[in-house]
Amino acid sequence: MFEKEKSVVKGLIHNFLAGEGIEDPQLEFRQIPFSGEWGLAVPLFPVAAQMARSGKKVNVPKYAQELAEKIKTALSNLPLDFSHVDAVNGYLNLYFSTGVYARRVVDTVLEQGEQYGRQEVDTGTVMVEYSQPNTHKAFHVGHLRNVILGGSVCRILEFAGYKVIRANYLGDIGLHVVKWMWNYLKNHKGEEPSANKTHWMNQIYEEADRLFQDPENEAEVRALYARWNAKDPEIVALWKKTRQWSLEGFNQIYDQLGEKFDRIYFESDVEDPGVALVEQMIEKGIAQDPRPEEPVFIDLDAIAGTENEYRVLVVLRSDGSSLYATKDLPLAIKKFEEYDLDQSIYVIDVRQSLYLKQIFKTLEILGYGWADKLYHLAYDLVNLPGNVTMSSREGTVVLFDDLVAEATRLARKIVEQKNPELSEASKDDIAEDVALGALKYTMLSRDNTKVVTFDWDAALDFNGQAAPYIQYAHVRAGSILRKADGLELQEVDFPSDLEKAEIDLIELMARLPVEVTRSAAEYRPLTIATLAFDLAKAFNDFYNTCHVLNAEPSVRAYRLRLVAAAKQVIATSLNLLGIKAPKVM
RNA sequence: GCCCCUGUAGCUCAAUUGGACAGAGCACUGGACUUCUAAUCCAACGGUUACAGGUUCGAGUCCUGUCAGGGGCGCCA
Numbered sequence: 001m002f003e004k005e006k007s008v009v010k011g012l013i014h015n016f017l018a019g020e021g022i023e024d025p026q027l028e029f030r031q032i033p034f035s036g037e038w039g040l041a042v043p044l045f046p047v048a049a050q051m052a053r054s055g056k057k058v059n060v061p062k063y064a065q066e067l068a069e070k071i072k073t074a075l076s077n078l079p080l081d082f083s084h085v086d087a088v089n090g091y092l093n094l095y096f097s098t099g100v101y102a103r104r105v106v107d108t109v110l111e112q113g114e115q116y117g118r119q120e121v122d123t124g125t126v127m128v129e130y131s132q133p134n135t136h137k138a139f140h141v142g143h144l145r146n147v148i149l150g151g152s153v154c155r156i157l158e159f160a161g162y163k164v165i166r167a168n169y170l171g172d173i174g175l176h177v178v179k180w181m182w183n184y185l186k187n188h189k190g191e192e193p194s195a196n197k198t199h200w201m202n203q204i205y206e207e208a209d210r211l212f213q214d215p216e217n218e219a220e221v222r223a224l225y226a227r228w229n230a231k232d233p234e235i236v237a238l239w240k241k242t243r244q245w246s247l248e249g250f251n252q253i254y255d256q257l258g259e260k261f262d263r264i265y266f267e268s269d270v271e272d273p274g275v276a277l278v279e280q281m282i283e284k285g286i287a288q289d290p291r292p293e294e295p296v297f298i299d300l301d302a303i304a305g306t307e308n309e310y311r312v313l314v315v316l317r318s319d320g321s322s323l324y325a326t327k328d329l330p331l332a333i334k335k336f337e338e339y340d341l342d343q344s345i346y347v348i349d350v351r352q353s354l355y356l357k358q359i360f361k362t363l364e365i366l367g368y369g370w371a372d373k374l375y376h377l378a379y380d381l382v383n384l385p386g387n388v389t390m391s392s393r394e395g396t397v398v399l400f401d402d403l404v405a406e407a408t409r410l411a412r413k414i415v416e417q418k419n420p421e422l423s424e425a426s427k428d429d430i431a432e433d434v435a436l437g438a439l440k441y442t443m444l445s446r447d448n449t450k451v452v453t454f455d456w457d458a459a460l461d462f463n464g465q466a467a468p469y470i471q472y473a474h475v476r477a478g479s480i481l482r483k484a485d486g487l488e489l490q491e492v493d494f495p496s497d498l499e500k501a502e503i504d505l506i507e508l509m510a511r512l513p514v515e516v517t518r519s520a521a522e523y524r525p526l527t528i529a530t531l532a533f534d535l536a537k538a539f540n541d542f543y544n545t546c547h548v549l550n551a552e553p554s555v556r557a558y559r560l561r562l563v564a565a566a567k568q569v570i571a572t573s574l575n576l577l578g579i580k581a582p583k584v585m
Numbered sequence: 586g587c588c589c590c591u592g593u594a595g596c597u598c599a600a601u602u603g604g605a606c607a608g609a610g611c612a613c614u615g616g617a618c619u620u621c622u623a624a625u626c627c628a629a630c631g632g633u634u635a636c637a638g639g640u641u642c643g644a645g646u647c648c649u650g651u652c653a654g655g656g657g658c659g660c661c662a
Contacts, residue, residue, distance in 0.1 A: 033605060043604060049642060060642030089605050090642090134662085171662080295660035308587050308658085317660045324662055353589065354657055380590075380655085387655065414624065434624085446598060449590060451655070458597075458611090462624065465598080465610040472624050480621050511601090518601080530599065533609080540625060549621045563621095585624070 005081075006040065009094060013042065016074045017067075022047060032093050038507060039082075039095035044068050048090070064090030083496075098503070102494035105510045106558075109565035110489070117512040117572055122161040122520060124342030127335055128154050128377075131259070132348070134171035135246035136180040138202035139253055139400045141454055142349075142382045142390060148443045149379055150347040151259045151578050152525040159576060160520030165339060168261040169331065170250075172243050173268045176205065178225045181238055183208035186220075197249030199401055201242075206392060253400060257436065258578055263338070267327055270334065274326035277333075278316045286365060291318045300361055313358040328359050329366075336370050343373050345523070350378040350449070377523050379448040385455050398454060407435035410460050411468075415585065422584065433580040437467030440579050445529040465533050467579050470570060473536035473543075474581045477567035480548050484560055492557045501542040502562060508535045509569045516576070525577055532573035539566050 010027055017025045026046035032039045044064040052058050068087035075085055075094075083097040109116045130150025133143055150166075158164045183204055184191075194200045211217045228235050254260065278296055281287035287298045295318045300310030315325045335344055346356060356376040364371035383389055390397045412431035415422070422430070442459060446452060462468040498506075511531060519527045548559045571581045 030604075031601065041605085045604070045642065052642075058642090062642090064642080091605070174662085176662095297659060299659095311588095312659050314659050319660085321660090323660070349656095350590070351656060352662085355662095378590090383655090418622080418624065450598080451591080453597080461611080463611080466624095468624055469610095472622085476622065476625085483621060514601080522602095526599085527601090530609090537609085541627095543621075544617095544626045547621070584622085 005096075009040065009042075012075060013071055013092075016071055017047065020067075020070070022051065026050060030091075032091075032095075037095050037098065038101050038503070038510075039093050042068075042092040042094070044071075044090050044092060061090055068092040097496060098498055099494040099496040102498060102502070102506050102562075103492075103558075105506050106494070106561050106565045107491060109509055109568055110561060113568060114572060114575075116568060117516050118159050118161070119513060119517050119520075120161045121517065122157075123163075125163045125165065125340060126157055126343040126345060127165040127167050127263075127339060127341050128157070128345045128347060129167040129169055129265075129335075130154075130347035131250075131254075131261075132169045132171070133250060134174075134176060135243050135250075136177050136201055137205050137246075138392065138397065139198050139250065140390065140392075141398045141400065141403060144400055144403075144439070145379060145382050145443045145452060146347055146349070147254070147257055147259055148440050148578065149377075149448065149525065151257065152440075152444055152528075152576065153345075153347070153377065153523050155576050155578060156516065156520050156525060156528065159516050162520070165263060165341075166259075166261045167263045167265060167335070169265045170247075170267065172239075172246075172266045173271065175221075175225065177239065177243075178228055179208040179212055179221055180205050181228075181235065181242065182217075182221045182224045183211060184238070184242065185224075193245045193249070196252070196401055197245055198253060199249075199399070201246050201249055202399070209392070256404070256432075257440075258580075265331055265334070270327045270330045271322050273330035273334075274322055275316065275320075277330050278326060281315070281366070286362075287315055291320075294318060298358075298362060298365075300358055300365075303365055304361065310358055310361050311354065313355075313362060324355070325359065325362075329362060332359065332363055332374065333368070336368070341370070341373060343375060344370075345375050345377050347377045347379070350380050352376075353378055377448070380451045382443075382452045382454050385453055387451070387453070390454075403439065403459065404435060406456075407439060407460055408432050411435040411438075411462065414462065419584065426584070430582050430585045433582045434462065434468050434471060434585060437471055437574075437579040438462055440577060441467035441470075441529060444525045444577050445533075447526050448524060467574075468585075470532050470536040470574060471579070471582055471585060473539040474567060474570045474574070475583065475585050476543055477539060477563050477570065478583055480563050481560070481567065483549055484556075487556070487560060489561055489564060490557065492554075492561065494558050499542075499546050501538065501545045502559075505535070505538040505542050505562065505566055508538050509565060512569055512573065519576075528573055528576050532570065532577065535566065535570050535573060539570065542566075 006029055013027060014025065027042060030041045030043060032041045044067045045060060047067060048058060048060045048064040051063065052060055065087065068090060071092050072085050072087040081097045081100040082094050084095050086093040128150055131143070131147045133139060154164045154166055188204055212221060224235070278287060281298065282289045282296065287296050289296045295314045296316035298313045298315060300313055301307055304310055313325055314323060317323060332344065335341065348356065353376060360371055360374045363374070381389065384396060388396065408431050411434040412427060415427045415430050439459060443452060445465065508531065515527050515531050519525060546559060548556060548563060551559060574581045
């Protein structure tokens with residue numbers, strides 16, 4: 001927003017330093033930490049350090065301060081809209097005229113509306129593969145982190161200028177599917193899924209998993225697996241039908257979460273191509289085939305000339321059946337055949353880091369030039385208190401629909417208290433927006449590399465640094481604007497003696513574009529989550545200290561614009577996190 | 586044994602990527618609703634950034650080592 005100012009200032013400082021005999025100085029702009037006034041800070045330590053390195057005997061901090069003071073004097077005629085300049089602690093601080101800055105930020109936000117913050121600097125097509133659930137099984141809190149992270153990263157990348165293709169990869173084959181079908185045929189034949197399809201599918205799966213412990217049952221499942229492998233038409237038909245149920249169940253969940261996929265890949269689609277690819281790799285001498293004693297493998301370290309870095313990747317079982325690696329290789333290739341990708345991102349938990357590194361390396365060895373465009377976006381697990389991993393065998397898994405139901409019930413109770421006069425339908429909507437928002441925010445407000453510890457109390461705590469707090473600020477802003485209906489939102493000047501609360505709020509709004517770029521570059525929704533909270537906090541502070549509707553007309557005029565702009569930026573940041581911003585709550 | 590991640594206030598987490606005084610929330614304590622929605626705000630309390638060295642004008646951030654926790658390392662997914 002201040003590129004022009006930056007380049008002008010940079011030019012002036014360059015000229016001055018050149019006069020001092022300093023060529024090609026390292027100049028950068030930072031934010032001035034003290035709130036109350038805006039400006040650009042130029043640290044002069046790098047320049048002073050340059051001098052020190054060039055042989056001159058200087059005390060760096062002292063010299064930096066001297067330089068800052070000299071430049072300050074030289075800049076007596078301030079260009080553009082700067083009001084004053086200071087030299088402090090080795091920094092040259094250039095302050096903007098408050099009113100001019102404030103108006104520029106607010107006008108920009110209102111002019112660009114929901115496009116404010118959108119960047120066009122990053123272009124290209126990027127595919128993001130995320131969610132990747134197994135059909136016929138449950139959807140639990142661990143899966144939730146993946147979807148929420150992947151979904152938010154997609155929104156942020158789009159907002160940063162990329163064309164994003166959302167991909168999902170479903171585990172629709174394997175022992176778990178056969179177990180499920182066996183139990184269905186034996187104990188549930190003819191049944192149809194209940195309203196909550198994923199829940200119903202999972203119940204049958206968990207029962208199957210228990211029964212599988214009995215050797216007699218296991219033998220039956222193995223027999224069914226053989227029929228499945230032989231492509232018995234009856235079993236294939238059942239598989240397709242039940243897979244569809246699972247898909248519909250997942251779509252219920254994705255709808256609720258606001259996620260949509262552009263391309264769905266099935267494990268079953270890449271199994272045969274994978275086996276064929278393994279045969280090719282054996283022919284080329286890339287893979288070794290000691291079957292039947294041992295499985296087909298690739299000695300990556302031997303090929304790459306490394307030690308203990310890539311290890312060994314097993315690509316086919318000794319009985320010829322496929323593994324994850326068998327299928328991930330052709331899948332990667334398929335993606336680049338179908339789309340012209342500049343980047344292909346895998347949102348998968350951190351435990352698979354080595355595995356994905358091996359897959360990427362193998363594709364490089366196979367000669368695919370795009371292998372360097374593959375990126376593993378790793379995130380850590382969702383554990384239970386005491387760092388206990390959730391396990392369906394232990395019965396410690398928290399299912400998605402149980403969690404959402406409980407959170408929604410609680411949110412609904414609070415809406416009932418706060419706003420009893422609302423219609424039942426809108427109470428329901430608000431409760432769901434609040435509940436899902438809270439769950440999403442919990443997942444997105446910690447770094448990808450950190451373990452999320454799930455506990456019910458924290459998940460259902462709607463106070464403090466949480467989505468409902470941010471949503472509430474948005475509601476308050478909307479409420480003011482609604483009551484101001486009839487008052488024109490005309491462009492007006494901002495005074496130079498703004499309140500601290502107003503200044504803080506405007507400063508945060510101005511940061512959105514930069515944060516979008518950074519968040520996209522790092523695949524970290526966290527930075528947006530932090531900004532959203534800071535914005536809400538600043539707005540609530542403003543709300544308490546600065547009255548809008550009953551302020552005198554000249555003040556009211558610019559504050560109304562400020563409120564409208566703040567509402568917009570809060571809504572945009574929530575949207576980037578995939579969190580709904582309700583109108584009332 | 587080797588590799589990766591993590592370690593910051595009692596608890597859960599930030600920290601503009603090496604910059605100015607390490608900041609929030611929760612909890613605890615004390616205050617604020619005849620005023621735009623109190624799902625709010627204000628104040629107070631809380632720190633040897635795991636430890637020890639090193640690099641640097643400057644280190645929570647980079648390097649080395651140690652300790653602690655988690656994860657990964659040939660036919661699981």
